[in-house]
Amino acid sequence: MFSDLNRTARTTSKSLNILYNHRDLLSQVALTVAERIDVFKRFVDKDRISLPLRSPKLFTLGAVYDGTLALLETVETGDYDVKLAQALEFWEAVAANVPEWGRVASGDLKPVELRQEHINSHAVVLWALGAMGRTLISEHPTDWTSRLSALKGIDWRRTNREWQGIAMSGADVVNRRQSRMDTSSFLKRKLGLTLTPAEERSLRGANQLITDLKALIANE
Numbered sequence: 001m002f003s004d005l006n007r008t009a010r011t012t013s014k015s016l017n018i019l020y021n022h023r024d025l026l027s028q029v030a031l032t033v034a035e036r037i038d039v040f041k042r043f044v045d046k047d048r049i050s051l052p053l054r055s056p057k058l059f060t061l062g063a064v065y066d067g068t069l070a071l072l073e074t075v076e077t078g079d080y081d082v083k084l085a086q087a088l089e090f091w092e093a094v095a096a097n098v099p100e101w102g103r104v105a106s107g108d109l110k111p112v113e114l115r116q117e118h119i120n121s122h123a124v125v126l127w128a129l130g131a132m133g134r135t136l137i138s139e140h141p142t143d144w145t146s147r148l149s150a151l152k153g154i155d156w157r158r159t160n161r162e163w164q165g166i167a168m169s170g171a172d173v174v175n176r177r178q179s180r181m182d183t184s185s186f187l188k189r190k191l192g193l194t195l196t197p198a199e200e201r202s203l204r205g206a207n208q209l210i211t212d213l214k215a216l217i218a219n220e
Helices: 001-007 013-019 024-038 038-043 061-072 077-096 098-107 111-117 122-141 145-153 177-190 197-219
Strands: none
Touching: 024 038, 024 061, 024 077, 038 077, 038 098, 061 077, 061 122, 077 098, 077 122, 077 145, 098 111, 122 145, 122 177, 145 177, 177 197
């Protein structure tokens, strides 16, 4: 049995690892979020690490996990219930303030259309939302839910040049560590949150890239 298992072993996807890892409390929180938040419950793929072009889903379980990790950082036995409640409240409030998610949930927009035209179902944005949420709750513990309404004013379309150098490079959505950090800083700025000097410098660099891009287009 040992020989057969090791000879035929194959690496499982991150989403599957989360789905069946009953020992990791953060995995359990992420899975519960995916099963209770309406838009996640209906549109999270629990098997794949990335979505096929024509997938009827919006998110992967791995992306929900990463966003929840960025929000909570850690989950211990003693604070499991508190952290779970916080994650559920946060993602429910986010979902209520991202109109495109609501349009998919109501059937007015197909998941494949949202993924092709917007970036707000991608892993980089879910992580950034979670990281932004951690700062938001820390700075505004009593009214953070109402402040999330500012998300409605964000232009999530791929054609929005604000994303260049932050969450996008050309036509591609980028999920590198720096892209996640810059996207989080971008969202913090949109919500009027405090940025660290390092976050400010990084965003200035991204903004300079946008300026250079506009100048290049204007000269063509």
